[in-house]
Amino acid sequence: MQPLLSFEQAPPISVPYRFFLTAPLFGAIAGMILVFLGAETLQSRWSQGALAMTHLIVVDFMLQAMCGSLLQFVAVVAGANIWRPRLVAAVVHPLITAGAVLLAAAFLMERPLLFLLAALVFATALGLFLCVMAMALLRTPAHGMSIHILRVAVCGLLVTLVLGAMLAVTLGLQGEVLPVSSLPALINVHVAWGLGGWALMLVIGVSILVVPMFQLTPAYPVWLTRLLPAALLLVLVLWSLQLFVPGAVAQVWQPRVALAGVLLAGAYAATTLWLQSRRRRRLVDATFTFWRGAMLALLLFTLSWIAFEVLPALGEHPRAPLWLGVLILPGLFLSVIMGMLYKIMPFLNWLHLQRQGGSAMPPPNMKQMIPEAAMRGQMQLHFTALGLLLAAVLWPPLAQAAGLAFSVSCLWLEWNLLGAARVYARFRDKIRARLSLT
Amino acid sequence: MTLPAQILPEHHRHCDELFVAAEESVRRSDWKAAAAALTRFHDQLKAHFEAEEGLLFPAFESATGMSGGPTRMMRYEHEQMRNLLEQLAVACAAHDGNGYAGDAETLLILMQQHNMKEENILYPMCDRALGADAERLGAKLNDMLEKRHA
Structure with missing residues (x-):
């Protein structure tokens, strides 16, 4: 175990x-799908456009950014690099990218073969990713709730992958393997594990460390850090039972189980907002505001869910799931990711340049990597796009304007991140030139 | 109980408070208060590094025989933070609010990811590796940091 602990x-x-530089591009493509397909996309969550957009966002934007961050983050929380990071990234990154493009194309063109190919590509890419992550997270001597939560999140990704592959194969083989009637339950469980078991679990695990330490807030209550992931996991397991019991039986308790999960997510959001309001560092920057916006979106998601339960006429509207989807995907997850990228990339620039140049050539500080005004401007556009997307769910003729705003916001993010990468390359070349002179 | 894994994280939080106090003064352009607050932060952080480098790390290294791994990297990061502290002092003396804010942000992230590794991995390993000696060492660390604190 010891040689691993470097x-x-x-x-x-x-x-x-x-990973970081690819992710926003697919957000931009997702937005353009909305621009080209227009209001029709927002008729229901099952429209071809909505399915394609959703998977471009969850896989090519979210998964891409989360895998990239996790490869980095594990070095800090587990105290060890993962196995052959360069090789793993060189295999996983292009395959995830290709897999998501195949999947989006499969939804848009309804080609069974593309579903099969996507399943194969994802299984290869994520299979490798999960193995190296499991190795790093299981062999670490690290303590703390965060490491346990990350382990659960990685299991959540595994379950999502397996169910996703089953769905893709079912669609690819047109019901030859599994009866098409099993699809709704399979989709329910796939979505819950992807959003709750992987993405939300990861965000919770990361926030327990990042929110108190970087925003200098009080720590999350210890009981909550134990209860939240355990209860969320229990909800997911109960929710998954619908795969094995007859639909009529499941329908009785399913809504209650889902409500419990949503309330847990709401409790997490409310706690985070409360901690942020008690922070000692008063500085408000783009990252902080992104986090706060994300938590407000999650809280609004929870309240909307409750409203849909209380008012079934509203909840059964075909566009109700889209309202929830907008709040959770661009609202919660993309906001957190954007906010984190704006901290991670400037810091990594500094860290790597500092190592190369030493104290003889101190690198630019973090605030010189991406202009503050550019980050704020992009953030305002992101939240504007979020507002427009929600408005477009209520009134679909706004779909194209919302899609365009979302696309431009993603492109602006890409531009800001590329700017950081350029600052890195310029300074690295300066260091090299200096070293070659001496 | 005075185990290193209890005393040192507490002192991290104390340093965080001092970091915030200095940064707030700079944000208000109260340079006199900022200089005083930065000096306090500087002294406490240096005391923390000295306590670790002088007491904790050598004890950990002799107990585990691991001298090239975790402690080497922790010492390297201490050096990085010392350099940033110097840069903060220069920015503060020059009343350069932007320069200070940028260096402070960099130091904060570096310091917190460093603290995470120590608190989640290294300190618990130290407590375990040192066994019965852990409390004695913790008491020494406590004395050293409290004296500086006074």
Whole structure:
């Protein structure tokens, strides 16, 4: 176990950056789908456009950014680099990218073969990713709730992958493997594990560390850090039972189980907002506001869910799930990711340049990596796009304007991140030139 | 109980408070208060590094025989933070609010990811590796940091 514990500060910079610099581009493509397909996309969550957009966002934007961050983050929380990071990134990154494109194309064109190919590509990419993550997270001597929550999140990704592959194969083989009637339950469980078991679990695990330490808030109550992930996991397991019991039986308790999960998510959001309001560092920057916006979106998601339960006429509207989807995907997850990228990339730039240049050539500080005004401007556009997307769910003729705003916001994010990468490359070249002179 | 894994995280939080106090003064452009607050932060952080480098790390290294791994990286990060502290002092003396804010942000992230590794991995390993000696060492660390504190 000991040789693994190197406390290396980071894997090579290209490892996370290749994920970070690809992710926003697919958000931009998702927005353009809305622009081209227009209001029709927002008729229901099952429209081809909505399915394609959703998977571009969850896989190519969210998963891409989360995998890149996790490869980096594990070095800090587990005190060890993952196995052969450069090789893993070189395999996982292009395959995830290709897999998501195949999947989006499969939904848009309804080609069974593309579903099968997507399943194969994802299984390869994520299979490798999950193995190296499991190795790093299981062999670490690290303590603390965060490491347990990350382990659960990685299991959540595994379950999501397996169910997703089953769905893709079912669609690809047109019901030859599993009866098409099993699809709704399979989809329910796939979505719950993907959003709750993987993405939300990861965000919770990361926030327990990041919110108190970087925003200098009080710590999350210890009982909550134990209860929240355990209860969320229990909800997911109960929710998954619908795969094995007859639909009529499941329908009785399913809504209650789902409500419990949603209330847990709401409790997490409310706690985070409360902690943020008690922070000692008064500084408000783009990252902080992104986090706060994300938590407000999650809280609004919870309240909307309750409203849909109380008012079934509203909840059964075909566009109700889209309202929830907008709040949770661009609202919660993309906001957190954008806010984190604006901290991670400037810091990694500094860290890697500092190592190369030493004290003889101190690198630019973090605030010189991406202009503050550019981050704020992009953040305002992101929240504007979020507002427009919600408005478009209520009134679909706004779909194209919302899609365009979302696309431009993602492109602006990409531009800001590329700017950071350029600052890195320029300063690295300066260091190299200086070293070659001496 | 005075185990290193209890005393040192507490002192991290104390340093955080001092970091915030200095940063707030700079944000208000109260340079006199900022200089005083930065000096206090500087002294406490240095005392923390000295306590670790002088007492904790050598004890950990002799107990585990691991001298090239975690403690080497922790010492390296201490050096990085010392350099940033110097830069903060220069920015403060020059009344350079932007320069200070940028260096402070960099130091904060570096310091917190460093603290995470120590609190979640290294300190618990120290407590375990040192066995019965852990409390004695903790008491020494406590004395050293409290004296500086006074």
